Amino acid sequence: MRIGLITPEPGHPLLAGAAALLAPEHVVEALDPTPPGNAPVPVPRRPADVYLLKSGTRHAVGLARELERRGAAVVNSAAATALCQDRTEMAGLALRAGLPFAATRTVGPLAAWASGARLTAPVVVKSRRNRKGDLVARADDDAALRELARVWPREPVVVQEYAPNSGWDHKLWAIGDQVFAARRRSELSPGGRGPDLPLALDDLPSGWAGLVREVGTVFALDVYGVDVIDTGGGTPLIVDVNAFPGVRGQSGAPAALAALTLRRAQGRRP
Template sequence: MRIGLITPEPGHPLLAETTALLTPEHEVEALDPVTLGDVPLPLPLPLPLPLPLPLADVYLLKSRTPHALGLARYLERRGAPVVNSAAATALCQDRTEMAGLALRAGLPFAATRTVGPLGAWAREARPPAPVVVKSRLSRRGDLVARADGGARLRELARDWPQEPVVVQEYAPNNGWDHKLWAIGDRVFSALRRSELSPGGRGPTHPLAPDELPAGWADLVRRVGSVFALDVYGVDIIDTGGGTPLIVDVNAFPGIRGQSGAPEALAALALSRAAAGRA
């Protein structure tokens, strides 16, 4: 089988370990979506693209940039399977669309309002309770912050005046995020001190499957079905008594330090490649 990696970072631990598992019997090729070779590509991407031929049996989309999404859409039009699809990956970048889909599907997702540029909203906003302010576009280095009143909002607005944001009411919790990840039907989990807690983000502690509250693993799989995702992350907080509240969904996160994750990804890649050939 030929497996393609759409990523500028093929040395990422999850991808590197998965590649090591596959290469004894299969061919793995990394495609940097910005260059596809030695020459930087403009946007929109020039068509046809200078791709290595024949196409791979499956591509793993481990990037969310416009170049990567454009490449994934092009490969899909050529008939190649892409995990996750470009459409599913793009949907998870837009927190407004993400929340709308989750709530329509009946998932326990945090109620989310879209308020536009933070600077304009902060001048008028008078939140009656603590809120969580997030960039509408999910990306590396985006804005995720708690604001307990107008003064904190205006402070954030000075740093992010033009940033389109969404707002969620702050749900009281124990200060720990449950980080859950899925690769196909396999669910992995960890606890991490929340970046919104007084002490800020802390280390990540892996959890065994039997340490999760009852029903949470099935909830994660349901998220995958609703969002048409195969490799994804779900951030959940416990609002009391094991009651879950989903606060974010991510397409193809890093899933670092999870025993069995590279094996699960290798098996998923081969399964999708075989299905594509059939």
């Protein structure tokens, strides 16, 4: 069986771990979706049986769409990956499905919105396009908002009301039906983001693991992350959904990904 990795970083620990488990019996090939000189990415003449889409760039998603058109299975699908790159579409789908997702407003370029905005409560400002190195920041007043606008003037953004919480983010990941969890200090907390601290599923509030699986069903995702904060008494608020996150440092994650890959290649969803 031939397995393709759509990524500029095939050495990523999750991918490399899964590839090592698959390589003894299968051919694993990396396909870099980063085009030289912005040229189109060559599409293999004979697609692999299944591809792991570990990139959300425009070129990577376009390549995945073409591979799907030619009959290859892709994890996650191009459509599901693209949806998670747009926080406006993400929030709209989650809220329509009844998920406890943070209310999200799309306001356009940050400087244009900030010039007329008057904050009466803290807000979280995020890049509309979900990507590595994007803008995620808390603004407590107009002065803080104007400073963000000075640094990110043309960035299209969405705005969420800041929900008081413990200052800890719950990083929840799913690979197929298997859920992994960690805690870390929120990047919005005064001390900034800290390292991921592994968390046993039994230590999650009741129903949270099931909520993660529900997100996967709503978004048609196989490998994904759900960022959740506890707003009091174990009440979850989803603030982000990510397609194919790193899931670093989670025992069993590479094995779960290898098993999922083979199931998808054989045409069976988990």
